[in-house]
Every structure is written in structure tokens, then in C-alpha cells.
Amino acid sequence: MFRVRRNDGEILVISNKHVDELRSMPEEHVNGMDAHVKNVCGRYTTGDILLDGDLPSRVIQQKLTPSLAATAPLMKDELDYALDVEFPDCRDKWVSVSIYELLLRVVARVSGRVLVGPEICRQEEWLYTAIHFTENSYAIIMTLRILPSYLHALVGPLLPAYWRVRANLATAKRIIGPVVRERRAKEAAGEYKKEEDVLQWMMDMGVGREAQPDKLAHRQLMLSLAGIHTTTMSISHAIYDLCAHPQYFDPLRDELSYVIENHGGWRRPIIPKFRKLDSFLRESQRMNPPALIAFNRVARKELKLSDNVTIPAGTHFCMASDAILHDPEILPAGESDDPKVFDPFRWVRLRDESPENAHRYQFATTDSNSLHFGHGKFACPGRFFASQQIKLILGHLLLRYDFKYPDGKGRPLNMGSDENVFPDPAARVLMRRRC
């Protein structure tokens, strides 16, 4: 157990042997949202809405995740459109691109189809707002974190990004509010076949204030913050890893082609059958995690853990998710004993080893050692959707394009800011159309 000092406060890093007793404690004792709101400087980024109920998580768990197979064809249609409008013409020639920047807009479009629905997901103003809300929020977070907390109230409102976030919120309300009201009016008139999207499910499941159009718009921005850049980073890392280890292009493409041909094509529920791709993504995330720490929680009460460890009330604590998956005692054996070696099919080999492993070790599976999506009550509810979206997009890219680094270039070093890890967004790769 040790403390990490950030300028805005201390975080206690505790052993993951405590995960199982902590993950099921009531949220009045151990709270994930308190830690998120602190991490995203909620008062200044408007992220404090996360403390105002858990409507998005309920909707994702109860409606989106069970409907993943049904949403896949909608996402596929939006992806085909997005690739046509966003990707460059690279037939018969190699073209240099910032794959991160291209993917950001593709992910905003494809996830938008399922989150905000067909009326909104192609509106340029929405795409701009959904993407820039996160960038403006991080500009606030990273500036304020340089300062001690007692200066935040003074400095926060002086930051241009503070006002840009509020402008993004006003735009989201202006775009989403009329759609909510129109859907409700049509429903009242009995002439509306409900859309199958998160906006509609939030309209249906929201209770009291939660269902107000302005609140729904704000929640949609928070979902953009939770899902667009994170998903883009995972796909970018995977492409950077593939270009650094090009011997894995063929096995992944063979699996994709085999499954598509033998299981009815992209419109059928084939994505869970991409087992090598799943394993590759999990290993890529192990090597390039979203953050060095995870399972951020705040103790709302003093916690007495089973081995007499006491965590005082008010403590922000977390676990060293990156170090855990680089610990040779913990990481399951792979082709090498060295945890620094990238072994993308180690997880699918483990899954094939025994029937009880069949559903373990997947990209979206969390356990006490695999914490990059959190674990337990506050674990990322969107991870199954993210997994589907990443495989859909990456699968299409691998079959449609070749990728490589420019001559003399290799994998760009990851970038970091406090605990967060990012792929270099400006790094360039070359791409060429294959078919």
C-alpha cells in the first residue's frame, strides 16, 4: 500500500487482494462516482451530474448490452457510411494519415447511431460537440490538476475551456431537446414506432427529473466523454501494435474471413466469434492501458478490511492495474516469461485450454487482476458495447486496408498525463485500399 501525490490531492494505492470484499460493498460505504467526479473535476467540467443518479448505467446494462446483436447491423450501416465520408481515397497508393484523428470521427458516428439515434448521429454540429466536449473537459482537468484544490474555484472559471464546455452543453441541449420533444409528441399521437437507441431507452426509463430533455442531453455528452476517445484509443493502439508486429495481420484476417464466410456475414451475430481479435485487443490493452491505475473509489465511511487494514472515511483509493498485469507472478504464462513481451494470442490459448476458461480472459471480462475496465458494481457498463464496436471497426479496417509505418518509423511512444495513457494522436501511418 502506498500513496501517490497528485497536486490536487493524494490517492492511496491498495493491493488488489481487497477487490472482492470492496467491489460488493454498498455504495454508501465505497463509491465509484465520487472518485470519477473528483478525477474529472466535476464542478468545472459539469461532470458532477454523475452524482445525480445512474440512468445511463442502468440503460446500458438493462437495454443496450442485451440488444448488442440487434444493434450490430445499424452500426455496420453507419460504419460503411462513415468510412466512405471520412477515409481518404487510397486505391492503388499509400496515403499518410493520422489514424487517431480519422477514427475519432468514425467512432463518434458509429456510436452516435446507437447512443443518440438516426436523427442526430450525422449532424456535423453534434459530431463536433460530442468530440470536443471531452477535449475541453480534459483541458480543464489537466490545468486544474496542476494546482492545489483550494485554487480550483478561483482558476476554473478563468479557463477558456470552462466556457467552451458550457457552450458544448448548450449546443447539446439545443440539438437533443427538440428530438426528445418530437418523439414524445409522436408517441402521444400514437404514430411513433420507437427507435432502438440509448436516447429512447433513457426517455423511457428516466424517472422524474432524469427524463427532462436538458438532463438527457447532458447525459449524452457524458456518454460521449466515457466512450468516444476511449474507444478510439483502443483501436489506434491496436493498429499501432499491428504495424509494429505485422506478422499478426494474416492470422487476424484469416479469422475474420473464415467467420464472415461461414457464419452468415456481418449482419448476423458473428462478432463474439472473433476470438483471436478479442485476444489481440486484450493484449494490446495490457501493453497500452487507458490508465496506470483503476478501481478508483472514495471511502464514504471508515472501512475495516478483513486483514485489519483500515481506510479512513474520505480516502480516495485505487489499484495499480497496469503493474498487476506486468507482474510475472500474476500474468498467466505466455510464449515468454517476460511480461514486457507482446504475445497477442496468449488469452485465446488460455480460453482454449479448458472449458471453464471458455468465457474468461476476454477483452471485456473483468476480474481481480484485470481492472482496466474497473470491476464489480461500478465497472464500466459500456465495455461490451465498446468491445463490439472496436471489433466491428477494426475488422472492417483490416479487411479493407493495408497499414504500415512510413520508412524508418516504428511504433510511436505512448503519451501520458498523470495516471492516463494515450496513443500519440499525431503519429502517422500509411494506408492503402486492399479491395
Ligand code: HEM
Ligand atoms: C475501450 C473503451 C472504454 C474504456 C477503456 C472504458 C473504461 C472505463 C472505466 C475504467 C470506467 C470506470 C470503472 C470503475 O470505476 O470501476 C468506466 C466507466 C464508465 N463507462 Fe467506460 N470505458 C470504455 C468505453 C465505454 C463506452 C463505449 C461507454 C458507453 C457506451 C462507456 C460508459 C461508461 C459509463 C456510463 C461509466 C460510468 C461512469 C460514467 O458515467 O462516466 N464506456 N469506463
